[in-house]
Amino acid sequence: MNGVAPEHTANESRPSKRAKVEDKKNQLDGHELHQQFLATFRCLVADLCQQFGGGHPGGAMGMAAIGLSLWRYIMNYSPTNPAWFPRDRFVLSNGHCCLFQYMFLHLTGYKTMTWDQLKSYHSVLPDSIAPGHPEVEIDGVEVTTGPLGQGVANAVGLAMATENLASTYNRDGFPVVDNMIYCMVGDACLQEGVGLEAISLAGHWRLKRLVIMYDHNEITCDGSIDMVVNEDINAKMRACGFDVIDVEDGCYDVDAIVDAIESAKNKTEDKPTFINIRTIIGIGSAKQGEASTHGAAFGAEDVKHIKKTFGRDPDTHFVLDNATHDLFANTIQRGKDLEKEYSNLLERYRDAHPDLAAEFTKRMQGDFTQDPLALLPATSELSADPTPTRKAAGLFCKPLAQHVTNFMSGTADLSPSIPLMWAGAQAFQHPSLKPQKGPQGSYAGRYIHYGIREHAMASIANGLSAYNPGTFLPITSSFFMFYIYAAPGIRMGALQRFQQLHIATHDSIGTGEDGPTHQPIELASLYRAMPNLLYVRPADSEEVAGGIEIALRSRRAPTMLSLSRQNNPQYFSQGWTKRSGVLKGGYVMREDANAKVTLLGAGAELRFAVGAADRLAERNIPARVVSLPCWRIFDRQSKEYKAEVLRRQATTVVAVEAYSMNGWERYADAGYGMCTFGQSLPGEVAYKHFGFRGPHIAGKVAPLVERVEKEGLASLRSEGWVELNTEAWDKAQKLMDGEIGNFHDPLE
Numbered sequence: 001m002n003g004v005a006p007e008h009t010a011n012e013s014r015p016s017k018r019a020k021v022e023d024k025k026n027q028l029d030g031h032e033l034h035q036q037f038l039a040t041f042r043c044l045v046a047d048l049c050q051q052f053g054g055g056h057p058g059g060a061m062g063m064a065a066i067g068l069s070l071w072r073y074i075m076n077y078s079p080t081n082p083a084w085f086p087r088d089r090f091v092l093s094n095g096h097c098c099l100f101q102y103m104f105l106h107l108t109g110y111k112t113m114t115w116d117q118l119k120s121y122h123s124v125l126p127d128s129i130a131p132g133h134p135e136v137e138i139d140g141v142e143v144t145t146g147p148l149g150q151g152v153a154n155a156v157g158l159a160m161a162t163e164n165l166a167s168t169y170n171r172d173g174f175p176v177v178d179n180m181i182y183c184m185v186g187d188a189c190l191q192e193g194v195g196l197e198a199i200s201l202a203g204h205w206r207l208k209r210l211v212i213m214y215d216h217n218e219i220t221c222d223g224s225i226d227m228v229v230n231e232d233i234n235a236k237m238r239a240c241g242f243d244v245i246d247v248e249d250g251c252y253d254v255d256a257i258v259d260a261i262e263s264a265k266n267k268t269e270d271k272p273t274f275i276n277i278r279t280i281i282g283i284g285s286a287k288q289g290e291a292s293t294h295g296a297a298f299g300a301e302d303v304k305h306i307k308k309t310f311g312r313d314p315d316t317h318f319v320l321d322n323a324t325h326d327l328f329a330n331t332i333q334r335g336k337d338l339e340k341e342y343s344n345l346l347e348r349y350r351d352a353h354p355d356l357a358a359e360f361t362k363r364m365q366g367d368f369t370q371d372p373l374a375l376l377p378a379t380s381e382l383s384a385d386p387t388p389t390r391k392a393a394g395l396f397c398k399p400l401a402q403h404v405t406n407f408m409s410g411t412a413d414l415s416p417s418i419p420l421m422w423a424g425a426q427a428f429q430h431p432s433l434k435p436q437k438g439p440q441g442s443y444a445g446r447y448i449h450y451g452i453r454e455h456a457m458a459s460i461a462n463g464l465s466a467y468n469p470g471t472f473l474p475i476t477s478s479f480f481m482f483y484i485y486a487a488p489g490i491r492m493g494a495l496q497r498f499q500q501l502h503i504a505t506h507d508s509i510g511t512g513e514d515g516p517t518h519q520p521i522e523l524a525s526l527y528r529a530m531p532n533l534l535y536v537r538p539a540d541s542e543e544v545a546g547g548i549e550i551a552l553r554s555r556r557a558p559t560m561l562s563l564s565r566q567n568n569p570q571y572f573s574q575g576w577t578k579r580s581g582v583l584k585g586g587y588v589m590r591e592d593a594n595a596k597v598t599l600l601g602a603g604a605e606l607r608f609a610v611g612a613a614d615r616l617a618e619r620n621i622p623a624r625v626v627s628l629p630c631w632r633i634f635d636r637q638s639k640e641y642k643a644e645v646l647r648r649q650a651t652t653v654v655a656v657e658a659y660s661m662n663g664w665e666r667y668a669d670a671g672y673g674m675c676t677f678g679q680s681l682p683g684e685v686a687y688k689h690f691g692f693r694g695p696h697i698a699g700k701v702a703p704l705v706e707r708v709e710k711e712g713l714a715s716l717r718s719e720g721w722v723e724l725n726t727e728a729w730d731k732a733q734k735l736m737d738g739e740i741g742n743f744h745d746p747l748e
Helices: 009-013 031-052 057-062 064-074 095-108 151-171 193-205 233-239 256-267 300-309 322-327 330-351 354-365 389-402 455-466 482-494 524-527 543-552 601-619 630-634 640-645 685-691 694-711 712-717 726-740
Strands: 089-092 182-184 210-216 243-247 273-276 408-410 448-450 473-479 500-503 534-536 558-562 588-590 597-601 622-627 650-655 670-673
Touching: 031 057, 031 095, 031 256, 031 300, 031 322, 057 064, 057 095, 064 095, 064 182, 064 256, 089 095, 089 151, 089 726, 095 322, 095 597, 151 182, 151 193, 151 210, 151 354, 151 455, 151 482, 193 455, 210 256, 210 712, 233 243, 243 256, 256 273, 300 448, 330 354, 389 408, 389 543, 408 455, 448 524, 455 473, 455 482, 473 482, 482 500, 482 524, 524 534, 524 558, 534 543, 534 630, 588 601, 588 640, 588 726, 597 601, 597 694, 601 622, 601 650, 601 694, 630 640, 670 694, 694 712
Parallel strands: 089 182, 182 210, 210 273, 243 273, 408 448, 408 473, 473 500, 500 558, 534 558, 597 622, 597 650, 650 670
Antiparallel strands: 588 622
């Protein structure tokens, strides 16, 4: 293949499924018109990237025929109603090729993607809706992509959502959910672990409505992929449970691409499809097939070369001719016709199945099928016995998932440790799967066994959320330490403002004998710093209820509950903890009008703050205790409320938590925390080993209070943060000294 379109006379006699396409679309427009379009499209890509000297032109040019096949002939969508519920979903996992998608959104009539907006790609305009990677806020974009492989997992989540809804609501003669999921991937997406985790699950679940289209140009940033990959990708995908179709000429053969996608769409076997489409990156460029065409403008001379290659005037720019527009002239009307057809189907469905249709309508509108807040156990129903907060989470989540069909709960192989499976729960599985050891399920099941795939779990949850706002509320679960594997997916969910609940258990050195590999020290700092994520660390069952309520009320943000493995005291039984206080992010748990010190705590270590306050009282140092389970929500409160809770103007403030203390300096003067990794010891012994005992902490706080009484708060605060766990601090310094030897400051 070279930059000039070859003839494909053999295709004229190939049997095709075009008649099925024609129920909704015009006849394929012919080889010559296709080639004219591809030439125009590719020259425009080159111009748009050259305009501001940046972008990713190569892949967008190579994939042009795939886009023409999808938006012109295959996909069901309505440009004037981008959120139309039964639309086919398209995911661009190789998100750097976003210009490819933006151009088709413009051509098909999405009104926000105007010509001026399209030309703003890689510009300095802050109101551009043509950013460097697709973002979910743009009409016609289903998910934000960019980190490679994420889109593959998102597409698997979208396909799961489709199968679950179809199994739950479709009835004979009423296919109210029947959409396809088309996912575009590049070489890099198939190297990323998250993509491979998700592909494994898609094949296992036999998600037949999922079509992955591989832009097989064999180039990544460093060069050709044979530097790092020598596998047979088709054999690999077949081994994962995919049907595989090859398209040899993905640069020009629109007929073959359409036939391949139609075969995937109409097959009877329950398998996802992988279409291996061979393309040339930067086709038409003097550097076509080279890595240099991936992520940089071509340069003025090469842009001229591209235009000459495709028979265009090298001195004209930004050309979209009438023939190109005419190819998509009927898309708006076709979308309206599809909407009308679907509305008629829904009317008949409501007449035939009124109760089911009423629930389905709620799901379509993004409403809960029942009020979940009404299902939360009241404080009076909670046990006062010491209880792990992970167990309390199960107490609240189980009735939600059992009775509200929006919820899909899942775990990364930790069902015995994280009690989220409700009575009568059915696993999400292909109905033919019969595990040797484990439950059989169906696509209507709403409990997901992800296996040991934390990254895919979080990213698939994003796909479930993206199907339609509010239709699904995914719950994921794993040990907190393993949410470091899931962090990229959690971050993408926060970036897209998806409502989700992540249950992160075994969240401290109290986890015990599993040791420092399983004892999170630094991870809370990441999630507390992550924008738009609500990280909540409750101390007892009542505070867990508050955290669950935050997750239910936060329709535009994910929530993570950080929960203990071990038993925690139930302070609500003494009237100290309040779910209403959790809703404010922090509150005074124990007040003392004469307090000289305020002790801040969160989660499993709140009890050490309480214990220290009791011991300080024995020393005639009155102390108050504040629970601060969610910093981000607390920061949103009024200045007056925060001042009332912290009382920094009148007391020394000390934070207590068995984590790195990063961030606590915003609220406290000093802290007792962790400076090293943990230790393999029984939970309570581990706490004692690191000095987490009420008397020990009180012994550290008392001299600080005495100093403030002599010198004043201003003197203390002028020195900055005070680390009270001096033993751990000294140990950390010695460890560092052993690592770096005699450190010499190069600036001295």
